[in-house]
Amino acid sequence: MLGRLINKYRKHTLIAFLLILIFILVNQQSYDPKIDATTPIELLLASPALKASNATTTSGFKTQEAQINPSNRSFYVFSKNCKIPQPNIYAEEIMSMLRPELDIQCTKEPDLVSLRFNVTTRLYSLHINMEVGAQLKPNISQFACFYHEVFRAGNDSYSGTRGPRYFLQDESVPRHIQGLIVQCHELHKPLNVIQRDAFALVQFPASHEKPDRLRDTYPSIIILGIDSMSRMHFKRTMPETVKFVSQPGWYEMEGYNKVGDNTLPNLLALLTGRTPHQSLDICNVKKPGCFNQLVYLWNHFKNAGYLTAYAEDISSIDTFNYLKRGFDRQPVDFYLRPFMMTVELAMTTLKHFGYPFCIGRRLSFYYVYEFCEQMVKRFISETYRPIFGLFWTNSYTHESYTGATILDDKFAGFLRRFKKLGLFDHSIVILLSDHGYRYGPLVELKDGYLEERLPMLHIYLPPWYRAKYPKVSRALRENRNRLSSVYDLHLALKHVLIQLRPGIEFDRDVGCPKCRPLFKKLPRDRSCEDAGIKEHWCTCQPYAKVQPEFFMEYLAKMVVYRINKLMRMKQYENICYRLQYSRLDMAERKLHFDDGGNVIGAPQGVESYRLKFDTTAKAPQTSLKKLVAKFRVTIKCNRDHLNGVKIHLPFISRLDSYQSETSCVHERIAKKFCFCMDAGAANLAKNTSQELEDTSLFHEDEYD
Numbered sequence: 001m002l003g004r005l006i007n008k009y010r011k012h013t014l015i016a017f018l019l020i021l022i023f024i025l026v027n028q029q030s031y032d033p034k035i036d037a038t039t040p041i042e043l044l045l046a047s048p049a050l051k052a053s054n055a056t057t058t059s060g061f062k063t064q065e066a067q068i069n070p071s072n073r074s075f076y077v078f079s080k081n082c083k084i085p086q087p088n089i090y091a092e093e094i095m096s097m098l099r100p101e102l103d104i105q106c107t108k109e110p111d112l113v114s115l116r117f118n119v120t121t122r123l124y125s126l127h128i129n130m131e132v133g134a135q136l137k138p139n140i141s142q143f144a145c146f147y148h149e150v151f152r153a154g155n156d157s158y159s160g161t162r163g164p165r166y167f168l169q170d171e172s173v174p175r176h177i178q179g180l181i182v183q184c185h186e187l188h189k190p191l192n193v194i195q196r197d198a199f200a201l202v203q204f205p206a207s208h209e210k211p212d213r214l215r216d217t218y219p220s221i222i223i224l225g226i227d228s229m230s231r232m233h234f235k236r237t238m239p240e241t242v243k244f245v246s247q248p249g250w251y252e253m254e255g256y257n258k259v260g261d262n263t264l265p266n267l268l269a270l271l272t273g274r275t276p277h278q279s280l281d282i283c284n285v286k287k288p289g290c291f292n293q294l295v296y297l298w299n300h301f302k303n304a305g306y307l308t309a310y311a312e313d314i315s316s317i318d319t320f321n322y323l324k325r326g327f328d329r330q331p332v333d334f335y336l337r338p339f340m341m342t343v344e345l346a347m348t349t350l351k352h353f354g355y356p357f358c359i360g361r362r363l364s365f366y367y368v369y370e371f372c373e374q375m376v377k378r379f380i381s382e383t384y385r386p387i388f389g390l391f392w393t394n395s396y397t398h399e400s401y402t403g404a405t406i407l408d409d410k411f412a413g414f415l416r417r418f419k420k421l422g423l424f425d426h427s428i429v430i431l432l433s434d435h436g437y438r439y440g441p442l443v444e445l446k447d448g449y450l451e452e453r454l455p456m457l458h459i460y461l462p463p464w465y466r467a468k469y470p471k472v473s474r475a476l477r478e479n480r481n482r483l484s485s486v487y488d489l490h491l492a493l494k495h496v497l498i499q500l501r502p503g504i505e506f507d508r509d510v511g512c513p514k515c516r517p518l519f520k521k522l523p524r525d526r527s528c529e530d531a532g533i534k535e536h537w538c539t540c541q542p543y544a545k546v547q548p549e550f551f552m553e554y555l556a557k558m559v560v561y562r563i564n565k566l567m568r569m570k571q572y573e574n575i576c577y578r579l580q581y582s583r584l585d586m587a588e589r590k591l592h593f594d595d596g597g598n599v600i601g602a603p604q605g606v607e608s609y610r611l612k613f614d615t616t617a618k619a620p621q622t623s624l625k626k627l628v629a630k631f632r633v634t635i636k637c638n639r640d641h642l643n644g645v646k647i648h649l650p651f652i653s654r655l656d657s658y659q660s661e662t663s664c665v666h667e668r669i670a671k672k673f674c675f676c677m678d679a680g681a682a683n684l685a686k687n688t689s690q691e692l693e694d695t696s697l698f699h700e701d702e703y704d
């Protein structure tokens, strides 16, 4: 290769090569960080002086360093301590991957039974559409309909049904019933089923409070969540919804950075304001009932007179239930989980993107958003009672980076319906995600680390609230391009409670002591540490690409060695194949700046590297498929003290989807590192994992 080059460019190449060699040798001996102190950042990044840093002397930098020239590169945040570059959202390499998905219609049949609500009596009734019956089964002249009531049993693992109970045309449904599965059949022939359907009900509480006094002073808080949606990907895939949230009253937070790997730590931080560590101090999530011991925003809002609601669309991966025990006591007034669990079992489901997509006649997503719509109707348009609700959808986006393209018009459709119902006259609405796409092609792109770490966040303030609290809208405008985290959002919602009840006191033991309510101006020059964001998730510090060299390969191999050691310690060695280091894909080194924005050496010589590498599973030769796993890891180390290198487990990101290969283990950490050996071992793994069940999600241990 070198020979060919020399032949081609002859003298020039040779001279350049010699110059570089001399340069490296000279700089190896005479590195002095002070030389850099006065050079502007932009120049430095392109300048050879930077290449002389100790950590990279063997082979130097590639020329394509991170460009942080504000004049021709846009930033979401640009301050002394935080520079978050704005990638090209619509880059051809990404847009070409976004082929629209095939949309799925769950049924073509019209509704045989529909749910009605009488505003006077505040009771639901069931209406049988006779013409539809005749249309669906022309031969049947008479039919009968019954329902099963769905109810929540003692805990999150069980829900039950009662019935059947036959009903007459327009018969009222008793007020205690939260969910129904309805079935109509030919009269006297129960097996000749005409149609089956399921409805979640939002029943008006029996209490006789006069809610109207709260009107226009207590804003409802509606949090709408779309899983795994980065700010960039939202713009790419959901243009209609983007248009909706670009209307007056909406504020986008462009410097919003995630604080944990997956859904739970980020959502728990939103709801409790605590880090996973702090939550663990209170109780062990392995034990049933633990989640009931934490205090959530919905508890505070309930104390202030709100009704509370929480819904997700795929019960098997509900945030508090995936590999965990969920709630023993029902956490909110209106809780969709028991209903979703039952309908997933009782109705025919169609899987798409890896999870139940159609449940019976509806999209699983529809159950959540129709539930939200009913909350809005019952409490915001029909009577006024403030609500605090969290409505989360996983079904389109959890496993697919293209799913959002077919979610867009449905999602925007719901927002428009909510608007007609008056939601936006009264409520603070928050549209957010927990994190961006965490694996797959998007994170493998050059700017993949931004994709993973910058979830979308859009906040809507109703007109009366903006008029009453002009400071809040001013602060949100200012904060758009400041670094923010979910802890600030948590404090913002507490701030709303303080506005309602001045003097109210909250627990001071919070996850991020330096965080500020997002509804107040955030400090202009914030660091990730100030915002409670750990280095691995932090997008503030530019990393410069460095040529992968022996030393970085050594670090990557050390990570693989320690992963294998951990798997052995946790007794997964007979269940999952050992991983083998195969290839270093990319290496980056963190840049450090002084107060003037000049590049300096790493403090105490502790460098941070971000490595992207591949491993293969050490499977028998007979295995046909090559088992490759891709990882990204952030490592801090001092070259002179390699024994002390600490690797934090959560700071290892698995970049490819691993759902399919890891069904034999149930612990999250093990899933990240496992290629299952075979089905026989799968059983054993189940039994092992019962003891170990989820020591994982919360463990931020390092292992040496």
Ligand SMILES: *[C@@H]1O[C@H](CO)[C@@H](O)[C@H](O)[C@H]1NC(C)=O
Residues within 6 Å of the ligand: 067, 069, 072
């Ligand atoms: C940024 O500007 C510099 C100098 O003006 C130029 O050399 C460089 O190519 C530009 N980078 C990009 C990405 O446009």
Ligand SMILES: *[C@@H]1O[C@H](CO)[C@@H](O)[C@H](O)[C@H]1NC(C)=O
Residues within 6 Å of the ligand: 118, 119, 120, 121
């Ligand atoms: C609601 O119920 C009341 C009392 O039973 C009844 O008079 C009224 O007609 C009902 N309204 C509707 C729209 O069915």
Ligand SMILES: *[C@@H]1O[C@H](CO)[C@@H](O)[C@H](O)[C@H]1NC(C)=O
Residues within 6 Å of the ligand: 139
């Ligand atoms: C319905 O009627 C048609 C003809 O009118 C007949 O061919 C069909 O078998 C009938 N179906 C049932 C389910 O009875």
Ligand SMILES: *[C@@H]1O[C@H](CO)[C@@H](O)[C@H](O)[C@H]1NC(C)=O
Residues within 6 Å of the ligand: 153, 154, 155, 156, 157, 158, 288
């Ligand atoms: C959940 O409730 C069911 C039925 O009430 C009970 O059998 C089961 O032991 C409970 N599980 C836990 C973990 O508490």
Ligand SMILES: *[C@@H]1O[C@H](CO)[C@@H](O)[C@H](O)[C@H]1NC(C)=O
Residues within 6 Å of the ligand: 031, 033, 054, 601, 602, 605
């Ligand atoms: C570079 O290495 C030299 C000698 O090994 C050491 O004296 C100096 O402090 C190092 N500089 C940095 C920035 O690590």
Ligand SMILES: *[C@@H]1O[C@H](CO)[C@@H](O)[C@H](O)[C@H]1NC(C)=O
Residues within 6 Å of the ligand: 683, 684, 687
């Ligand atoms: C796992 O546990 C179940 C019962 O808990 C038992 O029937 C089964 O044999 C165990 N499997 C293995 C491989 O030990």
